[in-house]
Amino acid sequence: xxxxxxxxxxxxxxxxxxxxxxxxxxxxxxxxxxxxxxxxxxxxxxxxxxxxxxxxxxxxxxxxxxxxxxxxxxxxxxxxxxxxxxxxxxxxxxxxxxxxxxxxxxxxxxxxxxxxxxxxxxxxxxxxxxxxxxxxxxxxxxxxxxxxxxxxxxxxxxxxxxxxxxxxxxxxxxxxxxxxxxxxxxxxxxxxxxxxxxxxxxxxxxxxxxxxxxxxxxxxxxxxxxxxxxxxxxxxxxxxxxxxxxxxxxxxxxxxxxxxxxxxxxxxxxxxxxxxxxxxxxxxxxxxxxxxxxxxxxxxxxxxxxxxxxxxxxxxxxxxxxxxxxxxxxxxxxxxxxxxxxxxxxxxxxxxxxxxxxxxxxxxxxxxxxxxxxxxxxxxxxxxxxxxxxxxxxxxxxxxxxxxxxxxxxxxxxxxxxxxxxxxxxxxxxxxxxxxxx
Ligand SMILES: [Zn+2]
Numbered sequence: 557x558x559x560x561x562x563x564x565x566x567x568x569x570x571x572x573x574x575x576x577x578x579x580x581x582x583x584x585x586x587x588x589x590x591x592x593x594x595x596x597x598x599x600x601x602x603x604x605x606x607x608x609x610x611x612x613x614x615x616x617x618x619x620x621x622x623x624x625x626x627x628x629x630x631x632x633x634x635x636x637x638x639x640x641x642x643x644x645x646x647x648x649x650x651x652x653x654x655x656x657x658x659x660x661x662x663x664x665x666x667x668x669x670x671x672x673x674x675x676x677x678x679x680x681x682x683x684x685x686x687x688x689x690x691x692x693x694x695x696x697x698x699x700x701x702x703x704x705x706x707x708x709x710x711x712x713x714x715x716x717x718x719x720x721x722x723x724x725x726x727x728x729x730x731x732x733x734x735x736x737x738x739x740x741x742x743x744x745x746x747x748x749x750x751x752x753x754x755x756x757x758x759x760x761x762x763x764x765x766x767x768x769x770x771x772x773x774x775x776x777x778x779x780x781x782x783x784x785x786x787x788x789x790x791x792x793x794x795x796x797x798x799x800x801x802x803x804x805x806x807x808x809x810x811x812x813x814x815x816x817x818x819x820x821x822x823x824x825x826x827x828x829x830x831x832x833x834x835x836x837x838x839x840x841x842x843x844x845x846x847x848x849x850x851x852x853x854x855x856x857x858x859x860x861x862x863x864x865x866x867x868x869x870x871x872x873x874x875x876x877x878x879x880x881x882x883x884x885x886x887x888x889x890x891x892x893x894x895x896x897x898x899x900x901x902x903x904x905x906x907x908x909x910x911x912x913x914x915x916x917x918x919x920x921x922x923x924x925x926x927x928x929x930x931x932x933x934x935x936x937x938x939x940x941x942x943x944x945x946x947x948x949x950x951x952x953x954x955x956x957x958x959x960x961x962x963x964x965x966x967x968x969x970x971x972x973x974x975x976x977x978x979x980x981x982x983x984x985x986x987x988x989x990x991x992x993x994x
Contacts, residue, residue: 610642
């Protein structure tokens with residue numbers, strides 16, 4: 557089936573391209589780009605819209621298998637395409653965890669059956685995420701895992717981390733580190749600082765993250781492996797990454813949209829949708845993270861989409877689980893906070909959401925070059941909207957409900973198939989193309 561996208565502004569940071577041009581898609585592949593293309597088949601009039609490579613999330617919790625009351629591969633990927641994502645990396649902390657081939661294969665099969673976008677599984681570092689012995693990492697890699705991580709938990713044992721890095725280097729995949737010292741975190745529920753003192757809540761110090769980043773940077777240097785620091789949130793953590801890169805260590809990192817947008821001051825509301833790990837940090841840390849985005853220290857923006865059931869979050873702050881959803885709001889939050897406030901330009905934001913994540917984990921996608929799979933996102937930068945609590949995700953634990961934002965994802969195409977269309981009257985069944993003119 558052919559699809560012609562006409563009259564849009566195409567931004568492709570993978571080759572510094574920014575111009576009004578038509579895109580032709582044949583059999584799921586971008587085959588031509590040019591002025592006034594003609595074709596038979598479906599036509600999308602993208603006048604006034606921006607056309608970019610589909611976003612790729614390096615950090616998504618899809619919860620399946622085992623916690624389908626929070627999210628499933630079907631609902632999580634529908635949330636993804638509603639947020640402009642054409643691929644997500646699925647974290648390993650499911651039940652059972654993705655620590656063996658059978659789980660990886662189940663995730664890939666279910667994503668092929670009911671997924672609205674591509675799913676790249678992340679395997680566990682350790683068996684059962686227990687931090688005691690390594691998972692069958694080579695097996696996981698063969699089954700399709702694109703990286704390994706015990707995310708949700710740190711790898712406390714430095715020797716185990718060293719071995720994981722050695723195996724990962726051999727297999728040419730990254731180790732994705734949730735950097736936290738559990739002893740320093742000591743049961744904390746928010747950032748340790750002024751507001752934790754004022755609110756009488758136990759705190760997680762910045763040092764909990766920073767000491768572990770320092771350790772793992774040294775181990776990455778020693779093993780010549782690729783360390784990817786998940787959700788950096790402190791000034792010291794980004795400084796450690798910056799220094800390591802200067803020294804030639806293969807370290808990459810991501811930041812979440814909520815750490816870009818929010819600080820620990822907001823926790824005064826006691827909303828459990830402001831409880832996540834790492835916690836929201838004070839303004840000086842947020843500023844340091846934003847500087848690191850501007851100077852290129854931060855490679856990618858991720859969501860750490862962590863759906864929870866309403867009942868699980870509808871408890872006292874102390875008792876609520878960590879985590880917030882993010883797939884459906886990440887672009888608009890980042891466009892608002894980074895581009896509209898002139899910290900970075902639009903092509904750089906698109907790079908952080910698509911090309912750079914692809915490069916960082918060595919994934920397909922992140923480009924609109926002819927011959928590439930047609931994974932494409934359409935944006936309306938002028939549309940203002942209010943975030944409501946109706947999500948494609950099964951969960952609604954978003955800190956951004958009620959926020960008015962500008963810049964919105966209007967359609968998402970995965971492999972040449974329109975998987976999300978904001979103006980479509982009903983949610984699309986996964987895998988079914990919709991014939992529609994805009
Ligand atoms: Zn984490």
